[in-house]
Amino acid sequence: METSKVIHAIxxxxxxxxxxxxxxxxxxxxxxxxxxxxxxxxxxKAMGLAPTRIAIAAFMYGCVGLAxxxxxxxxxxxxxxxxxxxxxPSFSYxxxxxxxxxxxxxxxxxxxxxxxxxxxxxxxxxxxxxKAENPDPRTTDDHFLxxxxxxxxxxxxxxxxxxxxxxxxxxxxxxx
Amino acid sequence: xxxxxxxxxxxTAIILMVVGLLGVGYGFITSNKSFAxxxxxxxxxxxxxxxxxxxxxxxxxxxxxxxxxxxAHASESAHGEGxxxxxxxxxxxxxxxxxxxxRPWSAFYVAAFFFMMIALGALAFYALQYVSQSGWSPLVxxxxxxxxxxxxxxxxxxxxxxxxxxxxxxYNIFVWMNPDMxxxxxxxxxxxxxxxxxxxxxxxxxxRGLIFIAGWSLYRHFSRKFSIAxxxxxxxxxxxxxxxxxxxxLVFFLYTESMMSWDWIMSVxxxxxxxxxxxxxxxxxMVCGIxxxxxxxxxxxxxxxxxxxxxxxxxxxxxxxxAFSIFWTYLWFSQFMLIWYSxxxxxxxxxxxxxxxxxLPFFGMLAMNFIFPLLLxxxxxxxxxPWFVVMAGVVILGGHYIDIFNMIMPATVGDQWYIGIPxxxxxLFFAGLFIFIVFTALTKAPLVQTRNxxxxxxxxxxx
Numbered sequence: 102m103e104t105s106k107v108i109h110a111i112x113x114x115x116x117x118x119x120x121x122x123x124x125x126x127x128x129x130x131x132x133x134x135x136x137x138x139x140x141x142x143x144x145x146k147a148m149g150l151a152p153t154r155i156a157i158a159a160f161m162y163g164c165v166g167l168a169x170x171x172x173x174x175x176x177x178x179x180x181x182x183x184x185x186x187x188x189x190p191s192f193s194y195x196x197x198x199x200x201x202x203x204x205x206x207x208x209x210x211x212x213x214x215x216x217x218x219x220x221x222x223x224x225x226x227x228x229x230x231x232k233a234e235n236p237d238p239r240t241t242d243d244h245f246l247x248x249x250x251x252x253x254x255x256x257x258x259x260x261x262x263x264x265x266x267x268x269x270x271x272x273x274x275x276x277x
Numbered sequence: 278x279x280x281x282x283x284x285x286x287x288x289t290a291i292i293l294m295v296v297g298l299l300g301v302g303y304g305f306i307t308s309n310k311s312f313a314x315x316x317x318x319x320x321x322x323x324x325x326x327x328x329x330x331x332x333x334x335x336x337x338x339x340x341x342x343x344x345x346x347x348x349a350h351a352s353e354s355a356h357g358e359g360x361x362x363x364x365x366x367x368x369x370x371x372x373x374x375x376x377x378x379x380r381p382w383s384a385f386y387v388a389a390f391f392f393m394m395i396a397l398g399a400l401a402f403y404a405l406q407y408v409s410q411s412g413w414s415p416l417v418x419x420x421x422x423x424x425x426x427x428x429x430x431x432x433x434x435x436x437x438x439x440x441x442x443x444x445x446x447x448y449n450i451f452v453w454m455n456p457d458m459x460x461x462x463x464x465x466x467x468x469x470x471x472x473x474x475x476x477x478x479x480x481x482x483x484x485r486g487l488i489f490i491a492g493w494s495l496y497r498h499f500s501r502k503f504s505i506a507x508x509x510x511x512x513x514x515x516x517x518x519x520x521x522x523x524x525x526x527l528v529f530f531l532y533t534e535s536m537m538s539w540d541w542i543m544s545v546x547x548x549x550x551x552x553x554x555x556x557x558x559x560x561x562x563m564v565c566g567i568x569x570x571x572x573x574x575x576x577x578x579x580x581x582x583x584x585x586x587x588x589x590x591x592x593x594x595x596x597x598x599x600a601f602s603i604f605w606t607y608l609w610f611s612q613f614m615l616i617w618y619s620x621x622x623x624x625x626x627x628x629x630x631x632x633x634x635x636x637l638p639f640f641g642m643l644a645m646n647f648i649f650p651l652l653l654x655x656x657x658x659x660x661x662x663p664w665f666v667v668m669a670g671v672v673i674l675g676g677h678y679i680d681i682f683n684m685i686m687p688a689t690v691g692d693q694w695y696i697g698i699p700x701x702x703x704x705l706f707f708a709g710l711f712i713f714i715v716f717t718a719l720t721k722a723p724l725v726q727t728r729n730x731x732x733x734x735x736x737x738x739x740x
Contacts (some may be wrong), residue, residue: 187619189620199618
C-alpha cells in the first residue's frame with residue numbers, strides 16, 4: 102500500500118462504470134482497482150492494463166502436457182510392458198502413435214486448463230483460506246466499486262466521481 | 278457501394294480459362310495411349326530401374342497392381358511371381374493403360390469438385406449467419422452471395438463430368454458405372470458392387486445429383502432475391518423470410534451434403550465406406566468456403582470498397598478458418614484411427630494404398646491442413662494481419678485441394694499419379710471460371726446490405 106487514503110466510488114451499472122473509467126483516465130488519475138460482480142467486457146483496455154500473458158502460459162502448459170503424455174505412454178505401453186496394439190506388434194512409439202493421439206490430446210488440454218486456472222488464481226493472489234480483499238460485499242452482488250488513491254486531491258476526485266454517476270462515494274483511511 | 282469488375286481481373290480470368298482449357302485438352306490427347314505404347318513405356322521404366330519417383334521407393338513395384346479399385350482384391354499376393362506369366366503381364370499393362378486414360382478425367386473432376394465445394398461451403402456458412410442472426414457478419418454477406426453464385430454452374434459441371442465419365446468416357450472415374458460389374462455373366466462381375474446397385478446406378482446418381490443441386494440453387498436464388506429486396510424495404514419481412522428458408526435449407530443441406538459426398542466422392546472406391554465421410558467432406562468444405570470469403574473480403578477492402586470492414590471482421594473469419602481446420606483434423610483423424618486400429622482388410626486397404634503410393638500428398642496434406650493453420654493462426658494478433666491470413670489461407674486451400682486429390686486419385690489412377698499438366702491446367706481453368714462468375718456476381722448488387730437489421734451492429738463490431 103503506497104497510499105494510506107483511498108476513495109471508493111460505487112456504481113450500479115456496468116455501462117455507467119465504463120464511462121466513468123474513461124473520464125477518470127482522461128483526467129489522468131490512477132485507478133488502483135475495480136471490483137465487479139461479473140467480468141465487464143473491455144474494462145481492462147479502458148483501465149489501460151497491460152494485455153494478459155495467460156495465453157502464452159497456456160501454450161507452454163499445453164506443450165508440457167503433450168510431452169508428459171508422450172513420455173508416459175512410451176514408458177507404459179512400449180518400454181515397461183510392450184503391448185501388441187491393434188494386432189500390429191511393432192513395439193515402436195511412432196508406428197503406434199495414432200493409438201496414443203487421444204491421450205496426447207487429452208493431457209495437453211488437461212495440463213493447459215488446470216495449470217492455467219491455478220496460474221490465474223495465484224497471479225490474482227487468491228489461494229485457499231485467503232481472506233477476501235473486496236472492500237464492500239455488495240460488489241459480489243450487483244454493485245461496482247472503483248478504488249482511486251488520494252494524494253491530497255480528495256475534493257477534486259469527489260466532484261469528478263459524483264459527476265460520473267457514482268451512487269456512493271466513500272473515503273477510506275487504510276492506516277488503522 | 279457498387280463494385281465494377283476491373284478489366285485486368287476479367288482478362289486474368291479469361292486467360293486462366295483459355296490456358297486451362299488448352300492444358301486439359303492436351304491432357305486428354307496425350308493420355309490416349311495404346312496398349313503397345315504403354316508396354317514399351319513400362320519396359321523402359323523397369324530397365325532404367327526407377328521410372329517415376331514413387332516407384333523407386335517400393336522396390337520392383339512398377340508391377341504393383343492393387344491401387345486401382347477394380348482389382349483391389351485380386352492382387353495382394355499376385356505381384357510377387359506374376360510377371361513371367363503372359364496373362365498377368367497383359368493385365369498389368371492394361372491396368373496401367375486404364376490408369377493413364379483415367380488421369381485427365383480425374384484431374385478435371387478433382388478441380389471441378391474443389392471449386393464447387395468452396396461455393397457450397399460458403400452457402401452453408403451464409404445460411405448459418407442468418408439462422409444464428411449473427412451481428413458481426415452482415416457486412417460480408419454480399420461477398421458470400423457473390424461466391425455462392427458459382428454453385429449452380431460449378432455443381433452442374435461436376436455432375437456432368439461424373440455422368441460423362443460413365444457414358445462418353447470409359448468409366449474413368451466411377452468403376453461401378455460399368456454395367457458389366459453388375460452382370461453375373463460377365464468376367465468383370467463384382468458381387469459387392471452388384472449388391473449396391475439399388476443405390477449405385479447411373480440414373481439414380483444423375484437424378485439424386487439434380488435434386489441436390491436444385492435444392493441448393495433454389496435456396497441460393499430466393500435468399501439472394503430477398504436479400505436484394507430487403508435493401509429497399511421498409512420493414513424486416515424479407516429478412517425474416519431468409520431466416521426461415523435458411524433454417525429449412527440447413528436441414529436439407531446436411532442430408533444432401535452427406536449423400537452428395539457418398540455419391541460424388543466415396544463411390545469412387547465402391548467397396549469401401551466410412552460412416553463419417555459426409556462430415557469429413559463438410560469440414561473441408563467449410564474451411565475452403567470461409568478462406569475464400571476472407572480472401573475476397575480482403576481483396577475488396579484493399580480496393581477501398583468495404584470501408585466498414587475492420588480488423589475484427591477479419592479476425593472472426595480467421596478464427597473460423599482456424600476452428601474449422603481443427604475440426605477437419607478431428608474428423609480426418611477419427612476416420613483414420615478407427616480404420617487403422619481395427620485393421621479390417623476391406624477397410625484398411627483404403628489407407629494402405631494412400632500411405633504406400635501417396636505418401637507425400639497424404640502426409641503433406643496433414644501438415645498443410647492441420648499443423649500450418651494451427652501454428653500460424655493460433656496467436657490472436659496474427660489473425661488481424663491481412664498478409665498472415667492470406668498466407669495461411671493459401672496453404673489451407675492448397676492442402677484441401679490435395680485432400681480431394683487423395684480422395685479421388687488412388688481409386689482412378691492408382692500409382693500413376695503426378696501433379697502435372699492435366700491437374701494444374703484443370704485447376705487454372707476452374708480458378709478462371711470461379712473468378713469470372715464470382716466477381717461478375719459481385720457487380721450485380723451493392724457490396725453491403727443496406728437495410729439488414731443487424732448492419733449497424735456489424736459496422737460497430739469490435740472484438
